[in-house]
Amino acid sequence: MTVDSKRKGKEAQKEGEELGLSGKSCSNSLKKVLQFKVVYWGPGESGKTTNYFRLREKFDAVKLNRGYSIETTDGRTLWQDSVRLSFYLNLAKIKYNVITQIVTATGQERFLSTREYVLDGADGVVFVADSDPEKMEQNKRSFRELSSFTRDQQIPYVIQLNKRDLDEPISVEDFKKELGLPQFEAYEDGTLVIYPTVALEGESVRRCFEDLMVQVIFNFLRGELKS
Ligand SMILES: Nc1nc2c(ncn2[C@@H]2O[C@H](COP(=O)(O)OP(=O)(O)O)[C@@H](O)[C@H]2O)c(=O)[nH]1
Numbered sequence: 001m002t003v004d005s006k007r008k009g010k011e012a013q014k015e016g017e018e019l020g021l022s023g024k025s026c027s028n029s030l031k032k033v034l035q036f037k038v039v040y041w042g043p044g045e046s047g048k049t050t051n052y053f054r055l056r057e058k059f060d061a062v063k064l065n066r067g068y069s070i071e072t073t074d075g076r077t078l079w080q081d082s083v084r085l086s087f088y089l090n091l092a093k094i095k096y097n098v099i100t101q102i103v104t105a106t107g108q109e110r111f112l113s114t115r116e117y118v119l120d121g122a123d124g125v126v127f128v129a130d131s132d133p134e135k136m137e138q139n140k141r142s143f144r145e146l147s148s149f150t151r152d153q154q155i156p157y158v159i160q161l162n163k164r165d166l167d168e169p170i171s172v173e174d175f176k177k178e179l180g181l182p183q184f185e186a187y188e189d190g191t192l193v194i195y196p197t198v199a200l201e202g203e204s205v206r207r208c209f210e211d212l213m214v215q216v217i218f219n220f221l222r223g224e225l226k227s
């Protein structure tokens with residue numbers, strides 16, 4: 001599960017621009033297996049389960065399990081969705097098999113304790129917010145909750161502003177103001193401050209996931225270098 005030498009880790013950072021995620025299976029050059037857990041977090045009905053279904057389709061060729069989802073009688077997620085995706089990563093001439101378990105938490109108030117549990121051992125988080133202006137309070141509450149659970153852990157995360165196809169979505173500018181995020185578009189490393197998506201159509205779902213995975217993987221490699 002680990003990257004073996006510091007030398008390789010350093011090269012990996014230097015040659016970060018060569019990094020590429022691929023769903024394609026590969027040959028005998030496979031060297032390492034990395035395992036991660038990614039949580040989709042956000043208020044109820046923001047599109048977390050939809051994200052997960054779309055990802056499952058996009059990585060269909062290499063998915064390891066079918067994923068499961070338990071719903072309440074009104075069709076909402078009761079416990080959590082889970083799927084494992086397997087893909088390959090080329091980094092500094094090393095081929096990694098990255099296996100990622102993806103879980104989504106229920107947004108329903110009465111299951112608060114299960115939401116906290118879902119974050120246990122998370123290597124990365126995608127916060128899925130709703131573009132419906134009427135859902136802003138819920139977005140903010142859920143974001144605060146996430147921050148309070150992850151405050152001391154420095155888990156990499158990305159923020160997705162979903163349902164951009166709504167008739168009158170909140171403007172990106174207002175959304176950023178409400179959440180206290182910077183108004184510029186991207187950070188220095190190229191990741192976006194927010195990822196506008198239409199999960200229903202799978203739009204930008206994969207890019208958002210991949211940008212998070214790059215952070216997750218580098219975070220892991222940095223940890224390896226220190227130890
Ligand atoms: N218009 C629109 N509806 C969406 C989008 N993504 C999800 N939905 C709908 O929002 C509802 C809640 O989605 P779901 O994925 O179950 O939300 P969850 O509670 O966060 O898991 C469903 O009816 C979805 O079809 C989107 O991008 N646009």
Ligand SMILES: [Mg+2]
Pocket residue numbers: 048049050076077104105106
């Ligand atoms: Mg759900």
